[in-house]
Amino acid sequence: MECTIDWGGPEGMLFVARTGSGHVAAMDGAPDGGGNNLAPRPMEMLLAGTGGCAAYDVVLILKRGRHKVSGCQVKLESTRADTDPKVFTKIHFSFTVTGEALPVSAVERAVQLSHEKYCSASAMLAKTAEITHSVTVVEA
Template identity: 85%
Template sequence: MECTVDWGGPEGMLFVARTGSGHVTAMDGAPDGGGHNLAPRPMEMMLAGAGGCAAYDVVLILKRGRHAIKGCQVKLEAERAETDPKVFTRIHFAFSVTGTGLPQAAVERAVKLSHEKYCSASAMLAQTAEITHSVSIHEA
């Protein structure tokens, strides 16, 4: 896996990342740090990556279990250390899963498997952060 990150120049703190899979994304800083608020912060991207990784696992596990999943949303709330490096110290993943006849146990198992076995991003962040989960299921 590879990625190249280029600084946008001396007029701000915009960075453009080009991934090995051929995609491009931007990151920017807050105005008080020299940025122009044109894109997510790098740490927001890390949080989004963890959410995407976990949601991907949950959907895949439920689909492989032949459950009628129709939607999956995960809202992440995080706290960071007050001193540098300002690592994540707590992250809560609130999953909202929609489907037809989804068993609570199956959804909770998918979330648990993601956290304990499959989600690389969560595993890395768990080195500094207390990670918790909640699940709500909605009939579709």
């Protein structure tokens, strides 16, 4: 896996990431940090990537279990350390999974498997952050 990051220049703190899979993502800083608020912060991208990784796992696990899943949303709320490096110290994942006759136990198990076995991003962040989860199942 590879990624190239290019700085947008001296007018701010805009960075453009080009991934090995051919995609582009922008990141910027807050005005008080020299940025222009044109894109998500790099740490927000890290948090979003972790949520995407976990949601991907949950949907894939449920589909492989032949469950009729039709939606998945995960909201992440985090706390960071007050001093540098300002690592994440707490991350809570709130999953809302929609489907037809989805057993809550199957969704909870999928979330647990993602956290304990499959999600590389949350496994790395768990080295510094207390990770918790909640699950809501909605009938389609």
